[in-house]
Amino acid sequence: MRNTSETIKENSHVMNAQGGEKKVMKKILSVALSTAMAFSMFASVAFGDTATTPQQQFDALKAKGIFNGYPDGTAGLNKEMTRAEFAKVITKLLGLKEITGVYSYTDKNYNAKNWAAPFIEAVTAAGIMEGKNTEKKIFDFNGKVTIEEMATILTRALDLEVPTETNNTASAWAKGYVQAAINAGLVDSSLNFQSNASRELLVGAAYAVDQEQSLKVASYDVTEAGKVVTFKMSDGESVKVTLDKALEANKETEVKFTYKDKEFTEKVTYVTTVAQAVSSVSATNLKEITVKFDGTVDPATAESTNNYVVSGITFKSATLSDDKTTVTLLVDANSSALTNQRATSLQINNVKNADGTKTFTQKVEFTPLDVAVPEVKEVKALGTKAFKVVFSEPVQQSTVNATSFRVDNNVIAASVKYVYPNTAIVTTDLTAGEHTLRVSDVKDFSGLTIVPVESKFTATEDTAAPQVVSVKSNDLKEVTVEFDETVKSVASAYANVSGNSAQSIEINDNKVTLKFNNPLNYTENTIHLASVSDYSNNSASVDAKVTPTLDTVRPTVVSTDFYVENGNYYAKFQFSKSLKLESATDASNYVLKNSEGKVPSIAGIDGDGHPVVKPVYTDNNKTVVVNLGSSLSSDATYTLTVSGVVDNAYVGNVLLPYTATLNANTAQNGKVSRVWADVSSAKPNYIFVQFNKTLATTGEGNALEAAKYIVKDNAGRSFQIAKENNDINLISTNTVRIAVTGTIPAGFDWTGKVEVTASYIKDSEGKYFNNGSFTVGDALSGSTIGVTGDVYATSRKEIKIKFDAALSNVNLSDFSVSGVASQPTSYTLADNNKTLLLKFADNAIPVNVAGVTVSTVSTYTQDAYGNKIKAIDTPIPVKDGVAPTFVSGQFTKVGNDYTATITLSEEVVGSTKVNPSFITDLFTLNIGSDEVDIKTVTINGTNKIVVTATASAAQADNGNAIVSLKFNGSTNSSAKAVTDKNDNALGTITFAAQNSTITAPVAP
Known part of the structure; x- marks a missing residue:
């Protein structure tokens, strides 16, 4: 990581924590030696804030057992240290393992009784120290340690590079080690390296090492x-x-x-109780979903039913547990129940964790599993005139009635109020004291019936009226008041003034929900409830204060779906919140465009890109279905933008524009799109079958199975085209080549029309293609590629031709275009190579394309399979797809009256489908930074547009001001308010002049 x-705190030694493993001992010894220099002949390096006297350092090391001191209690700092002492200090300091029972040296008295032997063996094994005489194996443990020996030991411990060139006065054997220490800045080159090192020097170094090792x-x-x-x-x-x-x-x-x-x-x-993930989603009954998080979540977002979506299900409430980790979603009483043991998806949207650092937006799969019978969870007396029964799960209302209950083993005369989802309030007279309740025949929503079990409860007299516990608001028109006991009735309620009465009062056990037609104040409100009664007929009127919480969360698009049904294309949007019906079904809130960003000219879509069929909104699953008609191009990609959609909050929250990409091929039902054959003899050697989607090549939908392809002639004679699966090859992701190896019936007619059928084949998404058939042309002479749809001039240097198959090799000389200044000079392919764009020299295509046609002089252009284009013997007229363009603009003025005359490349007209003021608003005239109101816009069917405006005297007299006119081509592109005679919209125009240069018009 x-x-x-x-x-x-300030520290210049902190580095980025990255890189490989390092030898900590090297660093420690480096610091140790550098620090030790402060005490003697080594280069001076300050300790810093932790500096102490040598004696204090000695005392600290002695306490840790690194130094012992002399018998008289002194540190002996001025004394010289022995090699044995040095070995012990290094061993203790670096945490080396003491080695006993091994004696590598031949010194006299170097044996088990020698206190230094374990330490000497430890530094020897570590390669830090060696004997004074290696041949005779003499360590010289009582010998003194010289500075050059100390430098050598530190050089070895630090694994410093020993140079070949030296410049120091050390002994010959030590010159390389000492030079390494000098080069590393550890030793001053002027020292007498043969002199002995003092104990004070060793204490200083040891203390620094110990301090570094203690840093943690x-x-x-x-x-x-x-x-x-x-x-x-x-x-x-x-x-x-x-x-x-x-x-x-x-x-x-x-x-x-x-x-x-x-x-x-x-x-x-990172210890946290705040949720970081969704732990699980489950349903142990068919009316409740339990969403568990791995920590606490934000109550406001967790308890919003808008933030949970299950297709076809409406939620009545979302209740957060006391520990704020679990949400229970209650399906609305009038909504369908979940389906037992069927995989279901819950979409969670915009639920935040408790500290707001994470937002959960995800889809979770779960399978409802209701295998438990309902049980009585609680029985509670409501005074002596009623009791409440709470079941362990939601139960069916039709199974909760007076016959379901026996008190003290007696049938009771009672009225029963069912409170969805799991509560029954039974009104009947009770004596004060303990009672036994037996419940039977109550069923849950999966049909499981309660097992009769007796429950004990105690009835006591109740003389207190209900008291308010809490008040919550839902936007500005709904308030929920919670009481300390079950409420039987509320006579009426109003907010602030009696004129703002609650239009509905819903009682659910101890909660009363009030809904108002008129909104509450944004600030504190007084809610008055008249005659709030409990089941002991205690009654009181109460006032409760509440400040509404506004819903400020915008709706979002949760998912999109694009499909074909009964020949029409449909886009389906699922939203995160309930929507206002009028905004969800307003066709102007949906705009379809093609891959070029233009509104396609197709049936089902108007000139502005809006669907002509009103969208359909379903509130229980928050979905809008948009019918886009049947004319989308099967191989094209479109965008559908949704905007202006508003949720049901009192102050409606508007959806931010959302654009979905729609691939028409993906939406299409699978089918065979082309069949062709090569004819080399009386029968074809191969038959090619092309589908409109990528094929599955494994499993039950495998397209490479011979039994799935049948050929039939006009007389009804048929046979399996290929004998073996090996006779079928996949030559592209959606095309197979089938060798004709099957047994051909006698008299089979290849000269007439032949029908090829492909059956039980799936696409790559696992969906079956339509098990239909495709009729091949006469005599299977090979499939030619034809022009489909109209041919358009899209500019004065481009003509667009669309074919019914993808081209792979284009011969430009195949095409002849009449009525143009020159023939095409190049081409490009678009729309998956099905659209050919012929390119011409600038302005080669006339403005008026009425006399322009396209034909072929040869047919070498072909697809990837060698199929050639069909000859165009009858020239195809080219239609006008060229938008009018700006040629020039001129300002004139008389006094304060300005006139702008715009000259265009062709004649334009103003649409009668829009209000004239709409066209006027497309123009903006400015003098300097001031906008001037436009008086008239004249479009008279010529190539000119005349705009007039009247400025103030000050504006007209400001000779230095720039006068500019702009036409909003972007808006016009959608509205098509100003177009040429072939409905091509005029684009953006901007031109300007300095005020002082504008003169009166010249008389003709």
């Missing part, structure tokens, strides 16, 4: 949703580490960072 780190992480704190870890160090400073990837909640993770040139790898855990 790459991360960045910084100290909270004391504690850590994780913030910013696991993105930042702050480590508190043992020296009192803090290191802040910012991670590239946030820690996974409640999971131990290693974090690496560098502090004071030391690498740390610490295991940290």
Whole structure:
């Protein structure tokens, strides 16, 4: 994990925590030696804030067992140290393992009784120290340690590079080691390297090493949703580490960072009770869904039913558990129940966790499983005139009646009120004291029946009227008042003034929901409830205060679907919230465009791109279905933009524009699109079958199985085209080549029309193609590629021709275009190579294309399978697809009256389908920064548009001002308010002139 780190206190040694493993011992010894220089002949390096006297350092090391001192209690700092002492200090300091029972040297008295032997063996095994005489294996444990020996030992421990060139006064054997120490800045080159090192020097170095080894992480704190870890160090400073990837909640993770040139790898855990994921979705009955999070969630978003979607289901409520980790979704009483043991999807939208650092928007699959019979969960007396029975799950109202209940084993005379989903309030007289209730014949929504079991409850006199516990608002027109007991009735209610009465009062156990036609105030409101009664007939009127919580969450598109049904294309949008019906079904809120960003000229879509059939909205699953008609091109891609859709909040929240990409081929029902054959003899060697979608080549829908292809002649004689599966080859993702190897019936007629049938074949998405047939042309002479639809001039240098198959090789000389200044010079292919765009020299195509036609002089152009284009013997007229363009503009003025005359490339007309003021609003006239009201816009069927406006005297007299006119071509492109005679919309126009240069019109 790459991360960045910084100290909270100033520290220049913190580095980015990245890179490989390093030898910590090297760093420790480097710091140790550098620090030791402060005490003697080594280069001077300050300790910093932790500096102490040599004696204090000695005392600290002695307490840790690294130094012992002399019998008289002194440190002996001025004395010289022995090699044995040095070996012990290095062993203790670096945590080397003491080695006993091994004696590598031949010194006198070097045996088990020698206190230094375990330490000498330890540094020897580590390769840090060696004997004074290696041949005789003499260590010389009582010998003194020289500075050059100390430099050598540190060079080895640090694994410094020993140079070949030296410039120092050390002994010959030590010159390389000492030079390495000098080059590393550890030793001053002017020292007498043969002199002995003092104990004070060793204490200083040892203390620095010990301090570095003692540096560790004391504690850590994780913030910013696991993105930042702050480590508190043992020296009192803090290191802040910012991670590239946030820690996974409640999971131990290693974090690496560098502090004071030391690498740390610490295991940290981002401990949080705030939700980071959806733990599970389940349904143990058919009217409730339980959504469990792995931590706490935000009550406001978690309890919004708009944030949960199950197709075909409407939710009555979303209730968050007391620990704020589990949401129970209650299906509306009038909505269909879930289907037992059938996989179902729950879409969760915009639910936030408790600290707002994460938003859950995801689809979760679950399978409702109701195998438990309902049980009595609670029986509670409501005074002595009624009791309440709460079941363990939602139950069917039709099974809850007076005969379902026996009190003290007696049939009771009672009225029963069913409170959806799982409560029955039974009104009957009870004596004070304990009673036994037996319940039978009650069923849940999967048809399971309760097992009769007796329950005990106690009735006591109730003399207190219901009291308000809490008040909540839902937008500005709904208030829920919770009482301390079950409510039987409320006579009436109003908000603030009696004139704003509640239009509906819904009682659900101890909760009363009030709905108002007129909105509440944005600030605090007083809700008055008259004669709130309980089941002991205690009654009181109450006032409750509430400040509404406005719904400010915009609706969003949860999912889109695009499909073909009964020949029409449909786009289906599912939204995150319930919508206002009038906005959801307003066709002007939906705009279809083709891949070029233009409104396609097709049936089912008007000139502005809006569907001509009114969209259909279904509130229970929050979906809108848009009928786009039957004329979409099967191989084209479109966009459908939704905007202006508003939710049901009192202050409606508007959907941000959402654009869906619609691939018509994907939406289409699978079918055979082409069949052709090569004819090399009396019968074809191969028959080619092309589908409109990618084929499945495995499983039961495998397109490479011979038994699925049958050929039949006019007389009804038929046979399986290929004998074996090996006779079928996939030559493209949607095309098969079938070798004709089957047994041909006698007299089979290849000269007439032949029908080829492909059956039980799936596309790559696992859907079956229509099990239809396709009739091949006469004599199977090979399939030619024909022009489909109209041919258009899209500009004065381009003509568009669409074919019914994809081209792979285009011969430009095949095409002849009459009525143009020159023939095409190049081409491009579009729409999956089905559209040929012939390119011409600039302005080669006339403005008036009435006399322009396309024909062929040869047919070498072909598809990837060698099928050639069909000859165009009868020239095809080219239609006008060229939009009028701006040629020039001129301003004139008389006094304060301005006239702008626009000259266009061709004649234009104003649409009668729009209000004239709409056309006027497409023009904007400015003098300087001031906009001037336009008086008239004249479009008279010529190639000119005349715009007039009257300015103020000050504006007209401002000679330095720039006068500009702009035409909004973007809006006009959708509205087609100003077009040429072939309905091609005029584009954006902008032209300007300096006010002082504008003169009166010249008389003709």
